[in-house]
Amino acid sequence: xxxxxxxxxxxxxxxxxxxxxxxxxxxxxxxxxxxxxxxxxxxxxxxxxxxxxxxxxxxxxxxxxxxxxxxxxxxxxxxxxxxxxxxxxxxxxxxxxxxxxxxxxxxxxxxxxxxxxxxxxxxxxxxxxxxxxxxxxxxxxxxxxxxxxxxxxxxxxxxxxxxxxxxxxxxxxxxxxxxxxxxxxxxxxxxxxxxxxxxxxxxxxxxxxxxxxxxxxxxxxxxxxxxxxxxxxxxxxxxxxxxxxxxxxxxxxxxxxxxxxxxxxxxxxxxxxxxxxxxxxxxxxxxxxxxxxxxxxxxxxxxxxxxxxxxxxxxxxxxxxxxxxxxxxxxxxxxxxxxxxxxxxxxxxxxxxxxxxxxxxxxxxxxxxxxxxxxxxxxxxxxxxxxxxxxxxxxxxxxxxxxxxxxxxxxxxxxxxxxxxxxxxxxxxxxxxxxxxxxxxxxxxxxxxxxxxxxxxxxxxxxxxxxxxxxxxxxxxxxxxxxxxxxxxxxxxxxxxxxxxxxxxxxxxxxxxxxxxxxxxxxxxxxxxxxxxxxxxxxxxxxxxxxxxxxxxxxxxxxxxxxxxxxxxxxxxxxxxxxxxxxxxxxxxxxxxxxxxxx
Numbered sequence: 314x315x316x317x318x319x320x321x322x323x324x325x326x327x328x329x330x331x332x333x334x335x336x337x338x339x340x341x342x343x344x345x346x347x348x349x350x351x352x353x354x355x356x357x358x359x360x361x362x363x364x365x366x367x368x369x370x371x372x373x374x375x376x377x378x379x380x381x382x383x384x385x386x387x388x389x390x391x392x393x394x395x396x397x398x399x400x401x402x403x404x405x406x407x408x409x410x411x412x413x414x415x416x417x418x419x420x421x422x423x424x425x426x427x428x429x430x431x432x433x434x435x436x437x438x439x440x441x442x443x444x445x446x447x448x449x450x451x452x453x454x455x456x457x458x459x460x461x462x463x464x465x466x467x468x469x470x471x472x473x474x475x476x477x478x479x480x481x482x483x484x485x486x487x488x489x490x491x492x493x494x495x496x497x498x499x500x501x502x503x504x505x506x507x508x509x510x511x512x513x514x515x516x517x518x519x520x521x522x523x524x525x526x527x528x529x530x531x532x533x534x535x536x537x538x539x540x541x542x543x544x545x546x547x548x549x550x551x552x553x554x555x556x557x558x559x560x561x562x563x564x565x566x567x568x569x570x571x572x573x574x575x576x577x578x579x580x581x582x583x584x585x586x587x588x589x590x591x592x593x594x595x596x597x598x599x600x601x602x603x604x605x606x607x608x609x610x611x612x613x614x615x616x617x618x619x620x621x622x623x624x625x626x627x628x629x630x631x632x633x634x635x636x637x638x639x640x641x642x643x644x645x646x647x648x649x650x651x652x653x654x655x656x657x658x659x660x661x662x663x664x665x666x667x668x669x670x671x672x673x674x675x676x677x678x679x680x681x682x683x684x685x686x687x688x689x690x691x692x693x694x695x696x697x698x699x700x701x702x703x704x705x706x707x708x709x710x711x712x713x714x715x716x717x718x719x720x721x722x723x724x725x726x727x728x729x730x731x732x733x734x735x736x737x738x739x740x741x742x743x744x745x746x747x748x749x750x751x752x753x754x755x756x757x758x759x760x761x762x763x764x765x766x767x768x769x770x771x772x773x774x775x776x777x778x779x780x781x782x783x784x785x786x787x788x789x790x791x792x793x794x795x796x797x798x799x800x801x802x803x804x805x806x807x808x809x810x811x812x813x814x815x816x817x818x819x820x821x822x823x824x825x826x827x828x829x830x831x832x833x834x835x836x837x838x839x840x841x842x843x844x845x846x847x848x849x850x851x852x853x854x855x856x857x858x859x860x861x862x863x864x865x866x867x868x869x870x871x872x873x874x875x876x877x878x879x880x881x882x883x884x885x886x887x888x889x890x891x892x893x894x895x896x897x898x899x900x901x902x903x904x905x906x907x908x909x910x911x912x
Contacts, residue, residue, distance in 0.1 A: 318503040319343040321359035323351065325367030325377045325395050328753055331641045332869045333365060333393070333482040335683050336490065341505035342497055349379035353386060361389045361501030364396025366480065368757045370444050371395065371402040372409075389473040391428075391496045394442050397467065397476030404450035404474075411445040411461070416906045417780045418485060419459040426456035426468050428475055428495050432488040438465070438479035439486045439870065441905050445478060473500065483870040485903070509689050513545075520549035520678055524634060529676060531636035532619055533557040533585065535573030536706045538679060539638030541691040543582065545678050546636060548694060555636070556584055556626075560618055562611070563591025564710035564816060567824040576700060590618050594712075598811045602717035604751060604760075604912035607811075611709045616669070635669060639677040640687055685866045704827075705841050705868070711819050712811060713912040718848040720808030722747040724762060728788055732764050735785060739778045741768040745789075747806040748847055750911040752790030753904065761790040765898065767800060772875045775901045779873075783906045791907040793859055793898040797885045801896065802852055809848035809856075818893055819846040822858045825887045829880060839874050840865040845900075845911050854895030858888055861900040863909055871904040 320337045324330045324346050337344035347355060349364075356362060362383060369375050384390065384403060392400040398408045421438045423429045438459070446464040449455065456475070457466035468475040475496065481489035497503050529546055533539045546555050557577075561570040570587055577585050597610050619635065669675050679687055684705060691701040707713055729745045736743030744765045752759040764782055766775070779792040795801060809815065823844040830836040839862045847857040860881075862874035876899075885897045900907070 318360050318506065319345055319358070320361045320363060320497055320501065320503060321351070321356060322346045322363045322365055323349045323379065323383070323396075325349055325365050325379075325399070326369065327366035327394065329480060329482050329869055330365045331681065332683065333363060335686065336482045336493055337363075337497060338507055339490065340494055340497055341507050342503045343507045349377055351380060353380060353382045356380070356383050356388060357386055359388055360503040361391065361497060362386075363496075364390065364392040364399055366394030366396060366441070369395065370408075370410075371398045384474070387473075389496070389501045390475065392474075392476040393480060393482070394478060395444075397464075397478050398444055398446060400474060400476045401446040401448075401450055401453075401464075401467070404453070406446060406450040406453070407448035408444055409447045411443055416441050416784055417903055419461065419465075419479070421457050421459055421465055421479065423457045423466075424455055426466065426475070427470070427500065428456060428466065428468065428477075428492055430495055430499070432491055436487040437485070438481075438489075439483045440479050442478060446476070475500075480870075484866050485870055485872060509686070509693060513690060513693055516545065516678055517549045520546065520676070523676055524550060524554075527632055527634050528554040528556070529636040530619065530623060530633050531555055531557045531638075532615060533559045533573075533577075534638070534706070534708055535559055535569065535577070536638070537684070537691065537701060537703050538640050538687055538705075540577070540700060541687050541694065541696065542636065542638035542677075542679055543577075544580075544691065544694040544696055546676075547582075549678075552582065552584065557582065557586070558619060558622055559585055559587045560615060561587060561589045561591060562594045562710055562712070563813070564594065564712040564715075564811075566706065566711070566827075567820045569706075580696070580700075586622065588618065588622065590614075593618070595811065595813060598712065600810055602719055602810060604713065607712055607717075607912070608709055611712060615708075634676045635674055637675060637677050639680045640682055640684060641680060683866075684868050702837060704836070704839070707910060711816060711823070713910055714823075714843055715811055715815055715819055715846045716748055716750075716848050716911060717810045718748065718806055718808060720806055720848075722806045725788065728762075728786065732782060732786065732789065735782055736764075736766055736778065739774065739781070741766045741774075741778055742800075743767070743782075744801065744804060746793075746847075746849065747804065748849060750791045750907065752907045759787075759790045759906070761788050763791040763793055764789050765793050765795055765801065766901075767795045770794070770796075770878060770881075772901075776873075779901045779903075783902065791900065791902045791911075794901050796860075796881055796897045796899055797889055798852065798896060803850075805850040805853075807848045807850055807856070814893075815846060815856075818856070818891055819844065819858075821891050822846070822888045822894065826860060826884050829883045829887070833880050833883075835876075835880070839863070839876075840871070841868075841909055842874075843910055851895035855893040857896040857898060858894055859898045859900050859911070860884065861909070861911070863904070865904075865909070868909060869904075871909050873899075873901050873903060 334344040452469045481492040746763045843861040845859040863871040865871035
């Protein structure tokens with residue numbers, strides 16, 4: 314039975330839409346995501362309506378269709394980013410492209426408004442937008458501003474309609490939860506009656522309904538998501554109805570497949586079949602360099618191997634479901650909602666997987682949850698703390714951390730000069746790297762160049778220069794800092810693909826980084842730590858390694874982790890001893906504009 318009080322979130326395609334729903338649920342209030350064209354009768358049943366962000370412009374031909382009656386229902390409304398712009402546009406204000414596009418942190422100054430009750434006059438918020446409100450609708454007032462955004466918060470208390478240009482739902486906005494609480498609880502008057510235990514009971518019921526008499530063949534990576542998924546399925550269906558398959562693609566961490574099996578056996582789970590399919594994966598990926606093509610090949614091969622295993626075991630597909638530990642960031646970054654842009658295709662969202670989902674062959678009990686919720690669910694299911702708190706590891710493994718190239722340098726000479734100029738103003742040297750990485754800017758996917766900066770390890774200054782460079786140039790979505798050597802005299806993009814030799818190099822570098830983290834006792838402080846191999850020769854010595862430690866909670870936003878100098882020195886000294894490594898860098902980019910993974 315659905316709780317009486319709920320907040321409706323209208324999805325205009327933001328990468329944060331489900332995160333927003335999650336934040337409302339954290340307030341113990343039920344939330345539901347609907348299309349912007351949802352009928353007025355459905356909207357009237359809500360205690361409040363939140364308009365999400367989105368990748369389009371409200372004044373463009375591609376603007377998302379919506380139900381205009383939502384503004385006259387008398388239900389409180391909060392618009393975020395695109396949602397704020399839609400409020401202004403619909404109510405006869407004016408929205409236009411901003412002179413400065415804001416991605417990352419900004420300082421908010423409060424002017425007025427009940428939305429900000431109980432928060433300081435000045436604090437940090439998270440921006441991700443290109444357009445902005447230029448003129449307010451009649452009856453509206455400015456509630457807050459930033460140095461680059463006059464109308465960072467607007468509202469009309471009489472109408473009960475409010476707009477924020479920033480994102481209170483992301484963890485990097487200070488007091489974001491307090492702002493949402495002020496809207497959801499105080500302005501809307503919603504009762505706080507939702508919790509994870511209710512979700513667990515509801516999900517067990519749904520799994521039994523969805524599975525019916527079918528058993529589940531679970532694709533098990535051994536990471537947090539697939540392990541919690543296994544525990545949840547076990548609770549709902551019983552272990553005799555589950556068969557888990559772990560595929561060693563060759564792109565696992567050092568000794569990872571062996572560790573996965575041992576850890577699961579400790580939990581009493583013995584029906585785990587481990588297959589070494591590395592030869593097939595290396596063969597299928599030979600000569601491939603495009604990130605999306607890599608992900609699609611891996612996704613298809615995963616399923617082919619799973620179906621082959623099913624056939625070998627004489628299973629009938631009509632009596633089985635394919636199980637996956639897919640969580641929501643995997644779906645939203647693949648364009649998982651109606652108006653969302655695809656950032657990248659996760660292996661569990663490859664075309665063949667989507668075909669199987671449409672046929673009803675797949676069960677994904679965690680696909681509406683974020684990582685922090687998955688961890689909470691794992692604890693409720695009784696999983697050990699050490700297993701639940703493991704760093705996330707992508708399904709395609711190191712294959713998407715090994716950048717590949719055809720060896721053709723297409724970097725723009727004019728852009729190189731501009732980037733160097735900005736870096737010099739900040740007291741650093743900079744080089745435009747001849748490699749590209751996936752990013753997310755203004756809810757859109759980018760595939761853009763990375764910039765290398767050289768100079769002093771000063772995190773405050775490096776954070777500032779990273780933000781300035783990525784905000785200034787749409788062609789750049791990532792900045793890295795050179796740790797070793799002290800200076801790069803020569804860069805050369807190499808023709809490089811996924812090979813066992815390159816994989817072994819990255820496995821060793823990754824193992825070193827993880828070992829040092831553990832030795833220093835700070836592994837739990839870092840949310841995720843990708844280590845990336847770059848197909849660029851540095852000073853004629855060898856390829857580059859990028860360290861990408863981040864702080865996050867739900868993977869939709871992240872801040873680069875500011876590791877202590879001694880920790881970095883230990884990692885660098887050991888990694889530079891690996892044969893064929895010529896440089897070590899630290900990724901100093903937040904998400905957005907960069908994704909956590911490079912591909």
